[in-house]
Amino acid sequence: MVVTRVNILDNESVRNQFIRGVKLLKDDILHPEWPNTYDLLVIWHYIAMNTFTPASQMVRNAAHIGPVFLPWHRWMLILLERHLQRVLNDDNFGLPYWDWSKDGELSPSEQKTALLWSDAFLGGTGSPVTTGPFTEGSWKVNVAEDIDGNLIRTNRSLTRNFGAIIANLPTKAEVRTAVDRGQPNVVYDTAPWDINSISFRNELEGWVNIPPTRLHNAVHVWVGGDMLTGTSPNDPVFYLNHCNVDRIWSSWTKKYNNPEYLPGNNESSDLQGHRLNDLMASITEDDQFDPLFRGKVSPKDLLDPSTRYVYDTLEL
């Protein structure tokens, strides 16, 4: 079934389903010896982020700072969406996105009180968050990255710190520049395949022309708190950000008529995990966790997601 992914601000029932669904996944245990399904996704993200590719250079990792950034997160979103459909008992459910560039048009103080952060949506900022559906008692952070970068068990509330490190979300102009620039951004990715690449992937991930941090990265940094670490999926807004990043990738793909994914398989084995046919970093091949790919999926399998989902609009 092809589902439609919509703007979370436009559809009250999708918004409520998303909030209900992520809470259901916090209580969902696929195997007795596993953490709940929501936390399993958090742990998977942390492990991928701490798996360096190649291991000898602590720069590019199995999900970021390299070409696989977009397909790896597309896979993660597809799995989250599948599990949400299961616990909501609704095969029509499509993950919503947050078009943060629209909020980026507001003043810094208005950005912090935008509709997304109201009680009926995701609640607001704070350490801990004290408003909305993810406050103490209704949302627990169980696994987190500590200040030394280690994954630890914890039992605390969610934290956010809007606008503390950077005052503004990315603007519409920044997004349009990334997509409309033409060359060099018609190239998906290019050597050195990391933060120094002049490419669409690197610009959308947010490493081009830093400081300041930009686009995808800037959203993590602006939200702050739990969104700053390798366990950033602890905040459900992680998925709304990445769904919009995925939408921007889709918009770019359409605009330039399916540019080729790079690197191809003839590139150096230093790029293992990032090349077109390489298997991406999975956490398990268990078919309850990953009924769609069983942990074996390559960027090439994810370049055209149109058999699974479409966006209500690709307008940026």
Ligand SMILES: [Cu+2]
């Ligand atoms: Cu990530």
